[in-house]
Amino acid sequence: MRPVDIIGVGITNFGKHIETSLVELGGRVAIEAVKDAGIKPSQVNAGFFANMQAASIFTDFTVGQNVLWQAGINRVPVFNTENACTSGSSAFNLAWMGVASGMYDIAIVVGAEKLVVPNLGLMQAGSTELDTLEGLVVPNAFAMRANLHMATYGTTKEQLAMVAVKNRRHAALNPLAQFRTPITVEEVLNAPMIADPLTRLSCCPNADGAAAVILCASEYSTRYTTKPVRVAASVLVTGSYENPCNMAQWDADKRASGIAYEMAGIGPQDLNVVECHDAFTISEIVHYEGIGLCPEGEGGRLVESGATSLGGKIPVNPSGGLLSKGHPVAATAVAQIVEGVRQLRGEAGACQVEGAKVFMAECMGADKAGDVKTCTVNILQN
Amino acid sequence: MRPVDIIGVGITNFGKHIETSLVELGGRVAIEAVKDAGIKPSQVNAGFFANMQAASIFTDFTVGQNVLWQAGINRVPVFNTENACTSGSSAFNLAWMGVASGMYDIAIVVGAEKLVVPNLGLMQAGSTELDTLEGLVVPNAFAMRANLHMATYGTTKEQLAMVAVKNRRHAALNPLAQFRTPITVEEVLNAPMIADPLTRLSCCPNADGAAAVILCASEYSTRYTTKPVRVAASVLVTGSYENPCNMAQWDADKRASGIAYEMAGIGPQDLNVVECHDAFTISEIVHYEGIGLCPEGEGGRLVESGATSLGGKIPVNPSGGLLSKGHPVAATAVAQIVEGVRQLRGEAGACQVEGAKVFMAECMGADKAGDVKTCTVNILQN
Numbered sequence: 220m221r222p223v224d225i226i227g228v229g230i231t232n233f234g235k236h237i238e239t240s241l242v243e244l245g246g247r248v249a250i251e252a253v254k255d256a257g258i259k260p261s262q263v264n265a266g267f268f269a270n271m272q273a274a275s276i277f278t279d280f281t282v283g284q285n286v287l288w289q290a291g292i293n294r295v296p297v298f299n300t301e302n303a304c305t306s307g308s309s310a311f312n313l314a315w316m317g318v319a320s321g322m323y324d325i326a327i328v329v330g331a332e333k334l335v336v337p338n339l340g341l342m343q344a345g346s347t348e349l350d351t352l353e354g355l356v357v358p359n360a361f362a363m364r365a366n367l368h369m370a371t372y373g374t375t376k377e378q379l380a381m382v383a384v385k386n387r388r389h390a391a392l393n394p395l396a397q398f399r400t401p402i403t404v405e406e407v408l409n410a411p412m413i414a415d416p417l418t419r420l421s422c423c424p425n426a427d428g429a430a431a432v433i434l435c436a437s438e439y440s441t442r443y444t445t446k447p448v449r450v451a452a453s454v455l456v457t458g459s460y461e462n463p464c465n466m467a468q469w470d471a472d473k474r475a476s477g478i479a480y481e482m483a484g485i486g487p488q489d490l491n492v493v494e495c496h497d498a499f500t501i502s503e504i505v506h507y508e509g510i511g512l513c514p515e516g517e518g519g520r521l522v523e524s525g526a527t528s529l530g531g532k533i534p535v536n537p538s539g540g541l542l543s544k545g546h547p548v549a550a551t552a553v554a555q556i557v558e559g560v561r562q563l564r565g566e567a568g569a570c571q572v573e574g575a576k577v578f579m580a581e582c583m584g585a586d587k588a589g590d591v592k593t594c595t596v597n598i599l600q601n
Numbered sequence: 602m603r604p605v606d607i608i609g610v611g612i613t614n615f616g617k618h619i620e621t622s623l624v625e626l627g628g629r630v631a632i633e634a635v636k637d638a639g640i641k642p643s644q645v646n647a648g649f650f651a652n653m654q655a656a657s658i659f660t661d662f663t664v665g666q667n668v669l670w671q672a673g674i675n676r677v678p679v680f681n682t683e684n685a686c687t688s689g690s691s692a693f694n695l696a697w698m699g700v701a702s703g704m705y706d707i708a709i710v711v712g713a714e715k716l717v718v719p720n721l722g723l724m725q726a727g728s729t730e731l732d733t734l735e736g737l738v739v740p741n742a743f744a745m746r747a748n749l750h751m752a753t754y755g756t757t758k759e760q761l762a763m764v765a766v767k768n769r770r771h772a773a774l775n776p777l778a779q780f781r782t783p784i785t786v787e788e789v790l791n792a793p794m795i796a797d798p799l800t801r802l803s804c805c806p807n808a809d810g811a812a813a814v815i816l817c818a819s820e821y822s823t824r825y826t827t828k829p830v831r832v833a834a835s836v837l838v839t840g841s842y843e844n845p846c847n848m849a850q851w852d853a854d855k856r857a858s859g860i861a862y863e864m865a866g867i868g869p870q871d872l873n874v875v876e877c878h879d880a881f882t883i884s885e886i887v888h889y890e891g892i893g894l895c896p897e898g899e900g901g902r903l904v905e906s907g908a909t910s911l912g913g914k915i916p917v918n919p920s921g922g923l924l925s926k927g928h929p930v931a932a933t934a935v936a937q938i939v940e941g942v943r944q945l946r947g948e949a950g951a952c953q954v955e956g957a958k959v960f961m962a963e964c965m966g967a968d969k970a971g972d973v974k975t976c977t978v979n980i981l982q983n
Contacts, residue, residue, distance in 0.1 A: 220702065266839075274656035274683070281685040281966060284839050284974045294856070296837040297975065298691055301656070301681045303663040309680055313695060320602065320702030455678040457648075457666050474676070584663060592666045593679065 220319040222437035224447035225599070227256025228557040233428035233544040234397040235335050241273055241282060244429040245331035246289025252327060252431035253290055257443045260291030263433070264323035267310035269300050269330040269549040276333070286329055301549070303584025304496060305455070306330060308552035308595035311432065315453040318434045325436075330553035331429035334546075358422055358499070360585070362414035365501035367467040369416070372516030374504065376416050380407035381522045382500040383420050383542050389529055390539025392569035397426050397545040407500075421500040426545025430553035432560065446564045451577075451600040452482035458591035471583065471594035472509025479596040480511075485577060487511035490533055492562050492572040494555035495581040497540040502583075503527075507535070510581055510596070529570065537562070537570040552595060555580035559599045576601045602701040604819035606829035607981065609638025610939040615810035615926040616779040617717050623655055623664060626811040627713035628671025634709060634813035635672055639825045642673030645815070646705035649692035651682050651712040651931035658715070668711055683931070685966025686878060687837070688712060690934035690977035693814065697835040700816045707818075712935035713811035716928075740804055740881070742967070744796035747883035750849040751798070754898030756886065758798050762789035763904045764882040765802050765924050771911055772921025774951035779808050779927040789882075803882040808927025812935035814942065828946045833959075833982040834864035840973035853965065853976035854891025861978040862893075867959060869893035872915055874944050874954040876937035877963040879922040884965075889917070892963055892978070911952065919944070919952040934977060937962035941981045958983045 229251030236244055245268065253260055268283025283299045302309035307330030314326040368374045384404055390396035402420060410418035440447035456475045464470065480486055487510060495510070497503035504518030512533055513521040521527060527535040538544060538558045541551060559578035561567040567575075577600050584593040611633030618626055627650065635642055650665025665681045684691035689712030696708040750756045766786055772778035784802060792800035822829035838857045846852065862868055869892060877892070879885035886900030894915055895903040903909060909917040920926060920940045923933060941960035943949040949957075959982050966975040 220704065271662060272656075274654075275660045275662075278657045280653060280657075280683060281968070281974045287839075293839050294841050295839060296694070297684075297839045298695065298837075299683045301662060301683065302679075312678070313680065316702060316704050317698060320698060320704065322602065322698050322702065455680075457669075457675050457677060457679045459676050586663070592663045 221321060223315055223318045223434050223450045224437045224440040225432050225450065225560050226435045226440050226444045226447055227252040227433035228560045229255060229431040230395060230554055230557045231429050232395040233426040233547055236427040237335065241331055241333045242285045242289065244333065244427065245286030245329050248429040248431035249287055249290035249292065249327060249329050252433050256433040258325065263292045263295060263325050263327050265295050265317055265326045266292055266297040267300060267314040267326060267328045268297065269306035269310040269553065270332060271301050271303065271306050271548040272332060272334060286331065287327065292327065302593045304498065304548055305552055305582045305584040305593040305595045306549035308580065308582045308597060309455060309593065311553065311556060311597065312453050312455045312595060314434050315450055318436055324439060326434045327431060328434065328553060329429065329431040330549040332547035332549045333427045334425045335427050358414040358417060361499040361501055362417045364466055364505065365416050368501060368505065371467050372519065374519035376408060377404055378519030378523050379416060379421060379500040379504065380404045382497060382503045383407045385522060385528050386497060386536050386540040386542045389537050389570060390543030393539050396539040396543050397424060398543045417499055423498050423541035423546040426547045428547035428550040428554070430550045430557045432553060432556055448560045448563045449600045450597065452479035452596065452598040454479045454482065454596045456594050467505065468515060469505055469509040469583065469591060471591040472506060472581065475594045475596040476510040476581065479598050483598045483600065489577050490579050491575040491577050492537060493533065493535045493579045493581065494538060494558050495535055496583045497536055497542050498546060500542065503535065506581055510579065529572065534572050537567065537572060552580065552582040555582060556597060563599055563601045603703060605697055605700045605816050605832045606819045606822035607814050607832065607942050608817045608822050608826045608829055609634040609815035610942045611637060611813040612777060612936055612939045613811050614777040615808040615929055618809040619717065623713055623715045624667045624671065626715065626809065627668030627711050630811040630813035631669055631672035631674065631709060631711050634815045638815040640707065645674045645677060645707050645709050647677050647699055647708045648674055648679040649682060649696040649708060649710045650679065651688035651692040651935065652714060653683050653685065653688050653930040654714060654716060665711065668713065669709065674709065684975045686880065686930055687934055687964045687966040687975040687977045688931035690962065690964045690979060691837060691975065693935065693938060693979065694835050694837045694977060696816050697832055700818055706821060708816045709813060710816065710935060711811065711813045712931040714929035714931045715809045716807045717809050740796040740799055743881040743883055744799045746848055746887065747798050750883060750887065753849050754901065756901035758790060759786055760901030760905050761798060761803060761882040761886065762786040764879060764885045765789045767904060767910050768879060768918050768922040768924045771919050771952060772925030775921050778921040778925050779806060780925045799881055805880050805923035805928040808929045810929035810932040812932045812939050814935060814938055830942045830945045831982045832979065834861035834978065834980040836861045836864065836978045838976050849887065850897060851887055851891040851965065851973060853973040854888060854963065857976045857978040858892040858963065861980050865980045865982065871959050872961050873957040873959050874919060875915065875917045875961045875963065876920060876940050877917055878965045879918055879924050880928060882924065885917065888963055892961065911954065916954050919949065919954060934962065934964040937964060938979060945981055945983045
C-alpha cells in the first residue's frame with residue numbers, strides 16, 4: 220500500500236437547503252473539491268458516494284452517478300455506500316484503499332444528505348426491529364448510556380451540558396455551522412427534555428448538507444497542490460456484539476483508534492485537534508475515553524477542565540460538532556475530514572488550532588440499542 | 602495487485618421467502634459460503650454486503666453487519682453497498698480490490714433482497730425524477746430499446762421471445778429457479794402485454810433471494826479448497842451519459858468487457874459460458890452484442906441459431922437467467938458469480954457446460970430512461 224494525500228475539499232453550510240435537491244447539494248461540493256484540487260474532472264479515476272436516507276425518504280437509488288455527473292465525472296467506477304453515521308467515512312476508507320492499493324491514482328469521496336423533509340425517517344430507522352417498536356429509539360439508548368456513565372463514574376449533568384456549550388462556542392466562529400448563538404449550561408439543562416438527562420440542546424439537530432474530498436497517490440499530489448495533507452491512517456471496524464459489555468464504554472472506539480495509532484506511528488498525546496461524533500453530549504465524553512484523550516470515566520472532568528476547548532490542550536470539535544452544525548448523516552464524517560484538512564492547511568479561520576500538525580476524525584454508527592455497528596478513525600498529518 | 606480466488610459460495614432458491622427476513626436470507630448464504638470455503642468465520646477479514654430495497658421498503662439500514670453477525674463474522678470492516686442491479690457485483694468488485702491489494706486476505710460478499718411485499722418500490726424508483734412521474738418506468742424504457750433494435754437491425758418479436766424460451770428451458774434444469782415449466786414462443790408472444798413488444802413473459806419476475814461468495818488471496822486458497830476458481834478480471838464502469846447515443850447499443854458493456862478481456866488476456870471467443878443481465882428479453886440480445894459474442898445487430902439471429910443454448914457454442918444464462926429465476930436485485934449479480942463457480946468446478950448439475958474453463962458474468966444497472974448507470978463484468982477462469 221502506497222501513501223495517499225488529500226488534495227482537495229468542498230463543503231456546503233449545514234442547515235436547511237429546502238430548494239436544493241440531494242443531487243445538486245452533492246454536485247456542488249464535488250465541483251468545489253475538483254476545483255480546490257486543481258485537477259480536471261476527467262482525472263478522477265473513481266467515485267465513492269455516501270448517503271443514508273435518500274432511498275427511504277425519496278425512493279432514490281444509485282444517486283452517486285448523478286451527483287458526480289454534475290461535476291463532469293462519469294464513465295469511471297462509482298460506488299454508493301451506506302454505513303449509518305459512518306457512511307461518509309466508510310466511503311472515504313474505500314477510496315483510500317483504492318488509491319493506496321494502486322488501483323486508482325485519484326478518487327473522489329462525496330457524502331450528501333437531505334433530512335429536512337416532513338417524512339424524517341431517522342426516528343423509525345429499523346422499524347422491523349422489535350426494540351424500536353417498543354420505543355428504544357436512538358435518543359433513549361443514549362440517555363441510558365448517559366445515566367450509566369453518571370452512576371458509574373460520577374459524571375454530572377453539568378459536565379454533559381458543557382459539551383454542548385463548548386461546541387456552540389466553537390460554532391459561533393464557523394460561518395458554515397447551523398446554530399451559532401452561544402448557550403449556557405443552564406440553558407442546556409432547562410431546555411425541553413428529550414430523554415432524561417438529554418435535553419433538546421444535548422442532541423444534535425437535523426440538517427441538509429454535503430462534503431467532498433479528493434484523494435491522490437502521494438507520489439503525484441504535489442503536481443496539483445502545494446498543501447497536500449497525508450492520510451496517516453484510515454480504519455473501519457464493526458461492533459463486537461459481545462455480552463456482557465460495559466454500555467458506558469465503546470470497545471469499537473478503542474479498537475479502531477488503537478489500530479489507527481499503530482498505522483500512524485503515534486499515540487493520543489500526539490494529536491493536536493480532533494473532530495468526533497458528538498450526536499449527543501454523552502457521546503463526546505465517551506469518545507474522549509475511547510480514543511484515549513483521558514482514562515476511562517474521566518471524560519466529564521476533561522471537558523470541565525477546558526482541555527477540549529479551542530485554546531485548550533487538545534481541542535475537540537472546533538467546527539462546532541454535530542451538536543451545533545447539525546447531522547446530515549452521510550455528509551457528517553466527510554465534513555469532519557474537510558475540517559481536518561483545513562486545520563492542517565492553516566485555513567480554518569477563527570476555528571484554527573495554532574500549529575496543528577496531527578488531526579483525528581472519529582465517527583461511529585450505532586443502532587437504536589446503542590450497539591455499535593460501525594466505527595471509523597482517520598488520522599491526517601502534515 | 603495479487604491474484605484472487607473464489608473459495609466458497611452459498612445461494613438460496615429464488616422465489617417467495619415470505620417467512621424469512623432479509624437478515625436471515627443473507628445470514629443463511631453467508632453461513633453456507635463459510636462452510637463451503639472450509640474456513641472459520643473468524644478468518645474473514647472484511648465483509649461487503651449488497652442490498653438495494655431494504656431502506657425504501659423496510660426503512661432498514663446498515664443491514665450487512667446484522668447479516669454477517671448471523672454467520673459469526675463481526676468486529677471486522679463491513680461495508681453496505683448499493684448500485685442498482687449491479688449492487689452485488691459492485692460489492693464483489695470492492696471485495697476483490699480489497700484482497701487483490703493485500704489489505705485483506707479473505708473477504709465475504711453477500712447480496713440479499715426481499716422484494717415480495719405489497720409496497721414494491723421498484724416501479725417508483727426515483728420518484729423525484731420527472732421522467733418517472735411522466736410514466737417512463739423501467740419496462741417502458743426497455744420496450745423502446747426493443748422497438749429501436751427491431752427497426753434498426755431487423756430483429757423480430759419471435760427472436761426476442763426465443764430468449765425467454767431458451768432461459769426457461771435452462772431453468773427447468775435448475776432446482777433453485779423460480780419458474781421451471783417450459784414455455785413456447787407463442788406463449789411468450791400471447792402473454793399479457795406490459796409495454797409493446799414486451800409481454801409479461803419477456804420481463805423478469807420479482808423474487809426474494811440471497812447469494813454469497815468468499816474471496817481469498819490465491820497464495821492461500823489451496824489451504825482451504827482443492828477447487829479454487831481464479832478471478833481473472835473484475836471491472837466496473839459507469840454510463841457515459843453522452844448524446845447523441847445509440848439507444849439500441851450499450852457502450853458500457855463494450856467498455857467494461859473490453860477492459861475485462863484485456864485484464865484476463867482473452868477475447869470473447871475464449872468464453873465457454875456466460876451469465877448476463879436478462880432483465881428483459883431485449884436486454885440479453887443487446888448484451889450479446891455489447892460483450893462481443895456477435896457483431897452489432899446480430900443478437901436476435903444469434904439466439905435463433907441456438908448458439909447460446911445449453912449444448913450450443915456459447916451457452917448464455919444456463920441457470921435460467923433473471924427471466925426464469927427472478928430478480929432479487931442485489932442477489933442477482935452475486936448469484937451469477939456463484940453459477941460461474943459451479944460451472945468451473947464442474948458442479949452445475951444438469952445445467953453444466955461440459956469442460957467449462959472460462960466464465961463471464963455481465964450485469965448492468967440502468968435508470969428508467971434506459972441510461973446505464975453502472976455495468977460490471979467479471980471473468981472467472983480455471
